[in-house]
Amino acid sequence: MQPGKGLLMIQFDKAHKPFPNGTTAVHDLTLDLPEGGVTVLVGSSGCGKTTTLRMINRMVEPTSGSIRVGGKDVLEQDAAKLRRSIGYVIQQAGLFPHRTVLDNIATVPLLLGWGRRKARARAVELLETVGLAADAGKRYPHQLSGGQQQRVGVARALAADPPVLLMDEPFGAVDPVVRTQLQDELLRLQRELNKTIVFVTHDIDEAVRLGDRIAVFRTGGHLVQCASPAELLARPADAFVADFLGAERGLKLLSLTTLEEVAQGPAPEGARWQLTLDAGRRPLAWRDSESKGEAEIPVRPLRDSDSLLSALNESIAAPSGLVARVDADGVLTGVTSREDIHARAGQVHSAASTVAA
Amino acid sequence: MSVDWSWIADHTDDLTTLTLSHLQAALTAVLLGLLISLPLAVLAHRVRRLRGLLLGLSNVLFTIPSIAVFVLLLPVSGLTRTTTVIGLTIYTLVVLLRNTVEGLDSVPTRTKEAAKAMGTRPLRTLLTVELPLALPVIMAGVRIATVMAISLVSVTTYIGDGGLGQLFTDGFQRNFPTPVIVGVVLTLLLALVADALLVTLQYVLTPWNRRQKQGA
Numbered sequence: 114m115q116p117g118k119g120l121l122m123i124q125f126d127k128a129h130k131p132f133p134n135g136t137t138a139v140h141d142l143t144l145d146l147p148e149g150g151v152t153v154l155v156g157s158s159g160c161g162k163t164t165t166l167r168m169i170n171r172m173v174e175p176t177s178g179s180i181r182v183g184g185k186d187v188l189e190q191d192a193a194k195l196r197r198s199i200g201y202v203i204q205q206a207g208l209f210p211h212r213t214v215l216d217n218i219a220t221v222p223l224l225l226g227w228g229r230r231k232a233r234a235r236a237v238e239l240l241e242t243v244g245l246a247a248d249a250g251k252r253y254p255h256q257l258s259g260g261q262q263q264r265v266g267v268a269r270a271l272a273a274d275p276p277v278l279l280m281d282e283p284f285g286a287v288d289p290v291v292r293t294q295l296q297d298e299l300l301r302l303q304r305e306l307n308k309t310i311v312f313v314t315h316d317i318d319e320a321v322r323l324g325d326r327i328a329v330f331r332t333g334g335h336l337v338q339c340a341s342p343a344e345l346l347a348r349p350a351d352a353f354v355a356d357f358l359g360a361e362r363g364l365k366l367l368s369l370t371t372l373e374e375v376a377q378g379p380a381p382e383g384a385r386w387q388l389t390l391d392a393g394r395r396p397l398a399w400r401d402s403e404s405k406g407e408a409e410i411p412v413r414p415l416r417d418s419d420s421l422l423s424a425l426n427e428s429i430a431a432p433s434g435l436v437a438r439v440d441a442d443g444v445l446t447g448v449t450s451r452e453d454i455h456a457r458a459g460q461v462h463s464a465a466s467t468v469a470a
Numbered sequence: 471m472s473v474d475w476s477w478i479a480d481h482t483d484d485l486t487t488l489t490l491s492h493l494q495a496a497l498t499a500v501l502l503g504l505l506i507s508l509p510l511a512v513l514a515h516r517v518r519r520l521r522g523l524l525l526g527l528s529n530v531l532f533t534i535p536s537i538a539v540f541v542l543l544l545p546v547s548g549l550t551r552t553t554t555v556i557g558l559t560i561y562t563l564v565v566l567l568r569n570t571v572e573g574l575d576s577v578p579t580r581t582k583e584a585a586k587a588m589g590t591r592p593l594r595t596l597l598t599v600e601l602p603l604a605l606p607v608i609m610a611g612v613r614i615a616t617v618m619a620i621s622l623v624s625v626t627t628y629i630g631d632g633g634l635g636q637l638f639t640d641g642f643q644r645n646f647p648t649p650v651i652v653g654v655v656l657t658l659l660l661a662l663v664a665d666a667l668l669v670t671l672q673y674v675l676t677p678w679n680r681r682q683k684q685g686a
Contacts, residue, residue, distance in 0.1 A: 193590070193591050194589065196587055196588060197588070197589030198589075201587040203580065203583065203587065205580070207581065208584070209581060210603065211602045211603055211676070211678045220590075221588050224589055
């Protein structure tokens with residue numbers, strides 16, 4: 114979904130910044146980010162994505178060009194005040210090891226002069242928002258797991274309710290399972306808060322998952338393409354972007370479409386593979402009716418909200434090529450054939466590649 | 471060599487006075503050393519070019535024999551407590567400066583960056599992030615400086631001060647071992663107690679470094 118074309122929240126105008134060694138970090142970047150929505154900056158290391166992010170809150174200053182946040186040039190504002198008005202989630206959380214979790218979260222409110230009691234009350238509230246238990250507040254960062262520390266990092270960035278949130282590879286240091294959880298949490302939070310989020314990652318799957326818009330950078334600080342995930346995957350601007358998106362970019366496109374519009378029918382009678390159900394009509398397994406024994410293959414029923422990619426996967430895994438469809442309560446609603454899923458996948462592909470440019 | 475217990479009993483008041491005087495000289499020197507070394511260390515930490523100069527200079531000062539330092543100070547401040555304190559302060563400075571710089575260096579860049587990115591100004595970052603995190607290394611320096619100052623006070627007997635050191639000259643001159651033994655024991659006790667108090671102080675000041683986990 115493209116976010117609404119309201120106010121331009123962040124505007125880069127020919128922003129330029131060399132690295133200390135003389136090579137270019139960011140090359141004359143011109144990019145407008147509308148209010149609300151997640152923009153993901155991707156690219157390999159040294160492509161200038163982190164430098165771009167850090168120019169927004171003046172942690173890095175451009176040598177030429179300008180950056181405006183909320184219409185105001187960042188270089189014309191007091192740097193410390195600007196930074197307090199922008200949430201920043203740092204790589205590996207970057208928490209203060211000598212402050213308790215609550216005090217870490219209360220950092221910016223205290224700097225803004227909210228007073229201890231109000232800042233603490235806000236911190237307690239945010240613990241719950243990011244899904245941490247209240248007793249975690251009294252602990253020190255080193256007493257938490259990596260994933261919990263990352264949640265504290267997000268809570269700290271949200272403390273003063275800034276309109277803009279900068280996230281610099283925030284989930285890079287946690288294991289894949291926790292990363293997926295944190296990504297889900299971020300998407301949930303974003304649905305509630307609708308911040309303007311700028312997110313840096315080198316993981317294209319993370320970018321497709323989280324981004325409303327993805328900006329691909331190439332070494333030398335060039336912005337190559339900025340588009341919605343669907344457009345990017347279907348119509349990469351050049352060979353570099355196509356290469357960066359990888360050989361499975363067509364499959365990634367399917368991860369953006371849900372199963373909702375794919376037809377389903379009743380489970381076939383008398384076929385070799387029969388779907389077994391429990392008393393509440395929830396699918397249990399595929400049973401081989403031609404086998405004498407209890408030959409069963411596990412079934413992974415899908416809901417309308419599941420992606421076309423997971424349906425494709427299940428249609429390959431299921432012995433009959435049929436995908437079991439269920440409602441929100443897990444009750445069987447019907448089955449969809451491998452052919453129907455393939456047909457839909459093809460439609461999605463051609464639709465995405467022929468959208469008027 | 472036996473201890474004359476009656477001498478000790480007869481001189482408890484003197485011993486108390488000397489102990490307190492000894493402690494006062496040492497502690498004043500450490501406090502002054504801290505006051506001077508903190509800003510210098512911050513300067514040495516921030517300005518790379520000053521770093522080598524300041525640390526080198528303090529090393530040179532350290533190589534001057536202690537007696538010589540006090541003798542050199544005589545024309546300036548005479549046979550006074552001031553001379554004692556200045557001399558001792560010079561010695562504590564070396565240890566405190568080096569450790570404070572190392573302590574500030576040990577603060578992770580990521581943590582300082584985080585403070586900056588949250589909108590903390592440099593002075594506040596120094597006071598509320600860098601110094602607290604440097605505290606364990608600084609305190610290690612304070613402990614060494616304190617013990618060193620306590621042992622060095624005795625040297626100033628040669629310029630008419632000396633605290634418990636006066637007991638040594640007294641004992642040697644009269645060939646009477648009791649004051650010497652008492653002086654050594656009291657100096658040792660002072661050093662041990664001071665060190666224990668500093669360890670406790672550090673424990674109180676750095677709750678995040680305690681090993682036990684609440685509710686974990």
